[in-house]
Amino acid sequence: MQAIRRLVAHHALTPGDKLPSIRKFARDMAVSPSTVVEAYDRLAAEGLIRSRLGSGFYVLANAVAPRTADVAPPIDRAVDPFWVSRQSLDAGREMLRPGCGWLPPDWMPLAAIRRAMRAVAKTDDAVLVEYGSTRGSLALRRLLARQCLSEGIEIGAEQVLLTMSGTHAIDLICRHLLRPGDTVLVDDPCYFNFRALLQVHSVRIVGVPYTPAGPDIALFEEALAAHRPRLYLTNSALHNPTGASLSPQTAHRLLTAAAANDVTIVEDEIFADFEPEPSARLAALDGLNRVIRIGSFSKTLSASIRCGYIAAREDLIDSLIDLQLAIGFGGPSPVAAELVLRTLGDGSYTKHLNGLRVRLARRRREMIAELAKLDVRPWTLPRGGFYLWCQLPRATDASDVATRALREGVVLAPGNVFSVTQTATEFMRFNVAQMDSDVLKRLQRALEQPAIPSLP
Amino acid sequence: MQAIRRLVAHHALTPGDKLPSIRKFARDMAVSPSTVVEAYDRLAAEGLIRSRLGSGFYVLANAVAPRTADVAPPIDRAVDPFWVSRQSLDAGREMLRPGCGWLPPDWMPLAAIRRAMRAVAKTDDAVLVEYGSTRGSLALRRLLARQCLSEGIEIGAEQVLLTMSGTHAIDLICRHLLRPGDTVLVDDPCYFNFRALLQVHSVRIVGVPYTPAGPDIALFEEALAAHRPRLYLTNSALHNPTGASLSPQTAHRLLTAAAANDVTIVEDEIFADFEPEPSARLAALDGLNRVIRIGSFSKTLSASIRCGYIAAREDLIDSLIDLQLAIGFGGPSPVAAELVLRTLGDGSYTKHLNGLRVRLARRRREMIAELAKLDVRPWTLPRGGFYLWCQLPRATDASDVATRALREGVVLAPGNVFSVTQTATEFMRFNVAQMDSDVLKRLQRALEQPAIPSLP
Numbered sequence: 001m002q003a004i005r006r007l008v009a010h011h012a013l014t015p016g017d018k019l020p021s022i023r024k025f026a027r028d029m030a031v032s033p034s035t036v037v038e039a040y041d042r043l044a045a046e047g048l049i050r051s052r053l054g055s056g057f058y059v060l061a062n063a064v065a066p067r068t069a070d071v072a073p074p075i076d077r078a079v080d081p082f083w084v085s086r087q088s089l090d091a092g093r094e095m096l097r098p099g100c101g102w103l104p105p106d107w108m109p110l111a112a113i114r115r116a117m118r119a120v121a122k123t124d125d126a127v128l129v130e131y132g133s134t135r136g137s138l139a140l141r142r143l144l145a146r147q148c149l150s151e152g153i154e155i156g157a158e159q160v161l162l163t164m165s166g167t168h169a170i171d172l173i174c175r176h177l178l179r180p181g182d183t184v185l186v187d188d189p190c191y192f193n194f195r196a197l198l199q200v201h202s203v204r205i206v207g208v209p210y211t212p213a214g215p216d217i218a219l220f221e222e223a224l225a226a227h228r229p230r231l232y233l234t235n236s237a238l239h240n241p242t243g244a245s246l247s248p249q250t251a252h253r254l255l256t257a258a259a260a261n262d263v264t265i266v267e268d269e270i271f272a273d274f275e276p277e278p279s280a281r282l283a284a285l286d287g288l289n290r291v292i293r294i295g296s297f298s299k300t301l302s303a304s305i306r307c308g309y310i311a312a313r314e315d316l317i318d319s320l321i322d323l324q325l326a327i328g329f330g331g332p333s334p335v336a337a338e339l340v341l342r343t344l345g346d347g348s349y350t351k352h353l354n355g356l357r358v359r360l361a362r363r364r365r366e367m368i369a370e371l372a373k374l375d376v377r378p379w380t381l382p383r384g385g386f387y388l389w390c391q392l393p394r395a396t397d398a399s400d401v402a403t404r405a406l407r408e409g410v411v412l413a414p415g416n417v418f419s420v421t422q423t424a425t426e427f428m429r430f431n432v433a434q435m436d437s438d439v440l441k442r443l444q445r446a447l448e449q450p451a452i453p454s455l456p
Numbered sequence: 457m458q459a460i461r462r463l464v465a466h467h468a469l470t471p472g473d474k475l476p477s478i479r480k481f482a483r484d485m486a487v488s489p490s491t492v493v494e495a496y497d498r499l500a501a502e503g504l505i506r507s508r509l510g511s512g513f514y515v516l517a518n519a520v521a522p523r524t525a526d527v528a529p530p531i532d533r534a535v536d537p538f539w540v541s542r543q544s545l546d547a548g549r550e551m552l553r554p555g556c557g558w559l560p561p562d563w564m565p566l567a568a569i570r571r572a573m574r575a576v577a578k579t580d581d582a583v584l585v586e587y588g589s590t591r592g593s594l595a596l597r598r599l600l601a602r603q604c605l606s607e608g609i610e611i612g613a614e615q616v617l618l619t620m621s622g623t624h625a626i627d628l629i630c631r632h633l634l635r636p637g638d639t640v641l642v643d644d645p646c647y648f649n650f651r652a653l654l655q656v657h658s659v660r661i662v663g664v665p666y667t668p669a670g671p672d673i674a675l676f677e678e679a680l681a682a683h684r685p686r687l688y689l690t691n692s693a694l695h696n697p698t699g700a701s702l703s704p705q706t707a708h709r710l711l712t713a714a715a716a717n718d719v720t721i722v723e724d725e726i727f728a729d730f731e732p733e734p735s736a737r738l739a740a741l742d743g744l745n746r747v748i749r750i751g752s753f754s755k756t757l758s759a760s761i762r763c764g765y766i767a768a769r770e771d772l773i774d775s776l777i778d779l780q781l782a783i784g785f786g787g788p789s790p791v792a793a794e795l796v797l798r799t800l801g802d803g804s805y806t807k808h809l810n811g812l813r814v815r816l817a818r819r820r821r822e823m824i825a826e827l828a829k830l831d832v833r834p835w836t837l838p839r840g841g842f843y844l845w846c847q848l849p850r851a852t853d854a855s856d857v858a859t860r861a862l863r864e865g866v867v868l869a870p871g872n873v874f875s876v877t878q879t880a881t882e883f884m885r886f887n888v889a890q891m892d893s894d895v896l897k898r899l900q901r902a903l904e905q906p907a908i909p910s911l912p
Contacts, residue, residue: 038803045806046599047606060606070594071614085781089590105581113584114577121573125561128569131759134545138526143502150503150516158527164620164762167785175656196782200631303587306620306762306789325541326652329623333762336789347494350501 001039003029008048008059019049019057079399079414081192087411096442098434099402099413101240102303103386107359107433109343109352113302116342120335127338131330134321136162136309137337143344144295144309152284153311159288161317162332163324166270166296166308167193170233172320173266173292173310174201175327183229185263187215189389189418189427191240194233203230207420210242212380214250217257224261231264237279238271241418241429242389243382251280258290268294274384276357288312297340300353307336360386360433367432370440374447379427386433391426396447398428405446410439412446457495459485464504464515475505475513535855535870537648543867552898554890555858555869557696558759559842563815563889565799565808569758572798576791583794587786590777592618592765593793599800600751600765608740609767615744617773618788619780622726622752622764623649626689628776629722629748629766630657631783639685641719643671645845645874645883647696650689659686663876666698668836670706673713680717687720693735694727697874697885698845699838707736714746724750730840732813744768753796756809763792816842816889823888826896830903835883842889847882852903854884861902866895868902 007013019025019040026033040057043049049057073090077083088100120127135141141157148155163169178184180202186194188207198205206227208215215234223229236246246254258265267282272295283293288311296308310320324331343349367388368378375393382388392398398414405412413431415424463469475481475496482489496513499505505513529546533539544556576583591597597613604611619625634640636658642650644663654661662683664671671690679685692702702710714721723738728751739749744767752764766776780787799805823844824834831849838844848854854870861868869887871880 041803041806042801045800045802047602047604050606051806070589071591073590082778082781085785086590086777089587089781089786102587105585108581108585110581110584117573117577117584121570121577125564125566127760128566128573129561129564129758129760131545131558131754133526134542135527146503148503150506164624165784165786167783168620171783193782193785196778200779200782298587302585302791303786304583304585304790306792321542322538322652323656325538325545326649326656327623327627328621329541329649330545330621330759333789333792334760335758335795336762336792339791344501345498346501347497350497350507 001043004039004043005048013059015059017059018055019059021056079402079417081196081417084192084411084413084417085196087406088413091411095409095411096434096439097411098430098439098443099411100431100434101413102299102431103356103433107356108300108302109346109349112343112346112348112352113305113339115346116339119342120338123338127334130334132332132334132337134325134331135160135317136331137334137341140307140337140341140344141309143341144311148283148293148311151278151281153281153288153293155288155311159311159314159317161310161312161320161324162337163308163310164328164332165306166268166294166298167197169294169296169308169310170194170266170268171197171200172323173294174198174203174231176316176319176323177264178203178230182231183227185220185223185227185229185232186420187234187239188420189241189415189424190233190420191235191268192413192417195417195420198233205420210239210244212242212244213247214239214244215254217250217253220254221257224257224263228261229263231266232258233266233268234282235268235271236282237269237275238382238385238387240271241387241413242380243385243387244380245275245279245383246282248280251282251285255282255285255291263290265291266294267291270294270296270299271385273300273353274357274360274386276384279383283311292316297344300356301340301343301349305336305339307332307340357384360384363432363435364388367430367435370435370437371430374440374444376428376447386431388430388432390428390430392428393447395426397425399425401428401446404449405443408442408446410442410446412443457499460495460499461504469515471515473515474511475515477512535858535873537652537873540648540867540869540873541652543862544869547867551865551867552890552895553867554886554895554899555867556887556890557869558755558887559812559889563812564756564758565802565805568799568802568804568808569761569795571802572795575798576794579794583790586790588788588790588793590781590787591616591773592787593790593797596763596793596797596800597765599797600767604739604749604767607734607737609737609744609749611744611767615767615770615773617766617768617776617780618793619764619766620784620788621762622724622750622754623653624762625750625752625764625766626650626722626724627653627656628779629750630654630659630687632772632775632779633720634659634686638687639683641676641679641683641685641688642876643690643695644876645697645871645880646689646876647691647724648869648873651873651876654689661876666695666700668698668700669703670695670700671710673706673709676710677713680713680719684717685719687722688714689722689724690738691724691727692738693725693731694838694841694843696727697843697869698836699841699843700836701731701735701839702738704736707738707741711738711741711747719746721747722750723747726750726752726755727841729756729809730813730816730842732840735839739767748772753800756812757796757799757805761792761795763788763796813840816840819888819891820844823886823891826891826893827886830896830900832884832903842887844886844888846884846886848884849903850882853881855881857884857902860905861899864898864902866898866902868899
């Protein structure tokens, strides 16, 4: 394949030219004819050459290689939720990412995933090539229903709908329940992508100040009265970005207020598996009456094997099935569901989770101590997970620091991308699993540099 | 695991009870302690039992197995696009599906997919567990760009965006370009799910009668003048459901008319790989100026490994990246992209496609002959693919036949689910790859039974 590519690149073979016969080229290259056949087939699959039945292979017109380098994330862009997503996802391998929302690969259950892959390589034909059922893998939905039961949420597999991802699950629910102009309550601060997602739905977004025990319940009740929201979107366990968890009292009052105002609650439990012991769950208190539970495996299993789920009332699930059919045809990838099922069922997975909790607890302690030396202090002490929501030294603009840090090769997550009211100017979300002495050194430089004019 | 499950099922172990110690249970079952440890870990992962640090394993409250059977598709539902999707996706294995839109598993490149799976099981950690780049796998986008070049569409990898599926790609574009109340032109008949998808976007759907050479160009021009549509959504190669392909003259006039009226065209090429030789392509004539090309691997590679793509102007791709981030976070599954890349690059894939074309050509001939015996005749003779769009015997209502066929264990695709104007009452789409003598026998019975009152 290289030899042919070189001949084309140097115009020794030009569009329309016939390639050497398989027998001749095999002789010239001193390989077997079958090797040449496979090389020609692959080059044909790539669109570089083409076979004409009975008359051999020809170089195609426009058989030119497209631009080779990938597109770097835009650097001259306002620091908004998309700034963080694009920087963390598209930054080159050399960049350090304490601002990103996932664990480094070597913290993930790689051995179990590779075992699952080898097992799926041997599984039924239908799983490998057919569209799945509309709700997705029954076996995985049963396992998720059993996990819900163990938290006191009594549901059957028919109340679980698999989706492409946790975010995709929230988008489905918003498309079904929201109309332009509706109002949605979120926590302030909240996961930055909630803001981006809700903007797509053209709804009014109202932020309720968050406390270390959950949303400020008095202000939550005021917001219900003042704005008559349709939906409240939150994380109860290890809230993103603060790492705080909902207290039982706040959970109870919140649910009572939501019921009085007929508000639907979407509880995104993506970080739940990082908790040492489950904290208060709105879904458990409510029994999935007005609460919709979202789950995902991106943080503890894999973000590459895309799969999330919705647990909700059966009538709601039934409507969401039609919606997911219309916009994606069929359920989520059966191969992905099978990989998740086998990894969750792998004997090592429980050990993996226990190991993660211990390792993260140690890392959080270490980083709290290191950050204190830079006068960067956590707003609260999370009981699990990899986030620290920190106050920067007085009068430091986190967005300026983030912009400067890019030039130091560090992607950060500045406070205001998480804040509807833009009142988190001096805050920064750190991912302790992505931090080391090198990150801290560069962070220190970014903190000390003189402020540069912030971008338009 | 079975032994413990049985004990719980028969209430020999009730919620809160401590399980036998690992050593004791290993002795009782005559297995090694490590076997028991793994069994307990798996039961814990399933939420049936729970380990308390240092004090062993306990049966969880509500450790009850949820309902075991999955939900059957609703039978008493109006025959609409969702009726076909749900019947074909959720019907039990025993159902025959000449109405579905995919090939049987044994027609797919299973060996190449299993090879790809085993290879991916050994690939880089990051591919297995990290979110991908926002555009998706660069290697796959390069391969797709080269395939476009071979059709005369000169683009670079930066003009390709990977998506969760072809349908998901169309939905992304609609979310970006359409507003409620806009008008969209589709072919009449068109792929039934286009109707379901466009309804989600609250747009006016106008159907243009389809001819064996493409849309009726005179009526297409009239529709442009009368309805000022924003978008035209079509398949140029092996149109679904008719199997017809666009003629060069129709393609040229259509593109000229679209340009004069500033209409964007979405060309869904999901069936292109079934063509013996490429037919006219709007994307090629236009050079991706106002044409957006959609591709997918669901029909020739796998519908389970969800991956599709959009090829378009770079400014449009850039906007779609933000939208895909907001609604799904990150690009499509890197694992899925890697599986597609390796299967496409597998030396056997070109042979697989050639084999499919030959096998389908023979099957189309056979089924045309068999259906003729039932007085069921194709509207046109497709040059590729697995669809036959057929006229039923005079005064036969295809929806009645489809409803009766369900009771015969056959899922059909009646004409009006494909028709915006509901003018395909006597037509039926058949998938020749899903047909055999048994299907034909049952179809004959469904055709001969007296009409039953159609559903509300």
